[in-house]
Amino acid sequence: MNEIRSITPNEIDALISLIANAYPSFDATREETVQPFRKQVLASIKDPGPSRFYAYYRDEQMVGGMRLYDYTVNWHGSKLLAGGVGSVAVDLLHKKEKIAKELLTFFLRHYRGQGAHIAFLYSFRPDFYKRMGFGFGTTWYEYRIQPASIPKGQGKEQLTYLTEADIPQLRECYQRVMEKTHGMIEISDQDIKRWFTDKKNRIVGYKRGHLIHGYMTFQFQNNHPKNAFHNDLHVKEWIAEEPAVHQAFFAFLHSQADQFQRVVFYVQDREFYHLFDDPRNGTYNMIPPLSHEMHTTGAGLMVRILNAKRALTTPAIYPFGKVNAVFTFHIRDSFLTENEQRFTIQFAEGKPTLSNHKGEAPVVHMDISDLSALLYGAVSLDTLLTYGQVTVSEPAATQALLALFPKVATPVCTTFF
Incomplete structure (x- = not known):
């Protein structure tokens, strides 16, 4: 007998094993990976909030799983209920048995029944989900810019490092931007707390008075196998309420030319390259007939109308x-x-x-x-x-x-x- 239902506390280890086999990047041999995940799953079971874990059972054996998210999205200026799905996993011994299809069907019908208009997911294979009726969302662009080519900007003195004590103000800043930006999804204090859990993250904010008007999270990444001093600065997220915030971040990044070879941006703005004197990404590839490669492009979030x-x-x-x-x-x-x-x-x-x-x-x-x-x-x-x-x-x-x-x-x- 086949069944899809929310998991119970004594099934968490089975879920971890399932996830570890489906996602090799989830290293189940490391306690620093497993323990936070176990706590997260247990918390979602004890106090069902905006996300829940479901599993697919065949004769009481867990052979598939997924995580569902209740989201509120700014959809053309209105706040609408949307459903998200992640961590879709199928037991290695049960691939090609339509388990993923049944999980996704359950997901879509669940949110359709809740009155949601929209479903979101990040695809491991776009063609797989396109055939399930998901359309492509906004394109991501990866730019690799030399710091000296970034505008000099101004106002860097308004920037400061942020800590967990700033989480409420960070969320308020995000919320103000979200309410003016089509496509953005509401986040919680817990979502922001995870930024600080990742010890690779550095977070700086633009403060004026007692308010945060923008923030930037970034990490360092080595780019040379034999030189520990060759590094790039990767900007993971950039939120700004006004042009002055952008200018301050530009001033900060422009000043890093002595330490970093490239600043790597991940943005959804197709006109972003107009900001730089030299938007080339360092590959020096030429695209016929005579164009310089500026960025690489990716399809990420996919979207589906439920009714x-x-x-x-x-x-x-x-x-x-x-x-x-x-x-x-x-x-x-x-x-x-x-x-x-x-x-x-x-x-x-x-x-x-x-x-x-x-x-x-x-x-x-x-x-x-x-x-x-x-x-x-x-x-x-x-x-x-x-x-x-x-x-x-x-x-x-x-x-x-x-x-x-x-x-x-x-x-x-x-x-x-």
Whole structure:
């Protein structure tokens, strides 16, 4: 008999064994790795909060597991419930038995039943989750910049090292930025405390009066096998409420040229390279016909709409253009069959209403993965139409459809799970 349920305290060791086999980076031979994880799991069992561990049992044997997260996300200016999933693991002896599929189906239906519009995950293989209906989220860019090429900035005297005593103010700073930034997820004091648990982290903040207006976490990393003095400074997170904070961080990083060869940035801003005199990343690769390599790019967070009909009839799901039109949407969803839908929506000045329109309306065909990325703001409708990922039965209706889905702010998400 197969069952998916939350785990009990006496099953924690079985979960640890499962995770260790699925994720070799989780070194179960080291107590400094295992003990914090064991405490974390036990705490989530005793006091179920925003995250819980579930396992897949076959005849009472644990053969799969995952962790679910309840999130609140800034979605185009509205706070919406979203579900996250991480630590998806399958026993090595039970691969290719559709256990991961059943775990993900449980995850999606759980949050769909909770009334959430959105599901998030970080993929170990994008193609695997794309076939499950997840669309790509915001692109990450890794820049490797020489400190001397970073703007000189100003205001470095406002920077100070932060400690755990600053956690409440750090969270307040993050919250203020989150409430103005589409895509960001609320975090807790416990989330921030983990930054200080990682002893490699250095955290500096921009303080004015009693408030923190920005912070930066960074680490040092050696870049030469035979020279301990050859190091890069890796900026892990950078939050700023105003331009003065950016300028202070620039001044700090620019001043590090004597100690670090490169400052490594991980950002979601595709225009970031405009800040530097020399944005090249040190590989000196040339991209035809005559372009200098500036960064490497990665696909990280993936997003999925859980109920297409409910989402597209919810005004908060997208800042629809003020268009008067009627469209029939045919959404393909081969993974979550109840979400394979065809429905008609009437838009009055951009406000959507499910319609029983009797006449023929233009039909918009798209996959749930593309709809998810579109509503998230990670891809434009213009792009999807141009490459044929979205089609419209009546070409004359294309302009009205484009006006209904104007380009929006690119989402930003710094939460990892």
